[in-house]
Amino acid sequence: MKQRLYRDGWRDFHDGDARGSIAIVRARRPSGRLFEITLDRCSGQVVRAEPLEGRRVGPYAYGPPPRRWDRAY
Helix, strand or coil: CHHHHHHCCCEEEEEEEEECCEEEEEEECCCCCEEEEEEECCCCCEEEEEECCCCCCCCCCCCCCCCCCCCCC
């Protein structure tokens, strides 16, 4: 099951918890974003993936907008 998740891009598995027919695990995507994923224990398929960290969106998602001018004060 773990190899299948690696092929699908999941990494850094931790805090696993088996609950009946599902397993809940925290894992990261290649971008580094942390998710809590719910897996079907029989098939190994991801049933649900919830992000645990916020993500900025838009043209300045990776830093502040450029300064348009400098002020003397």
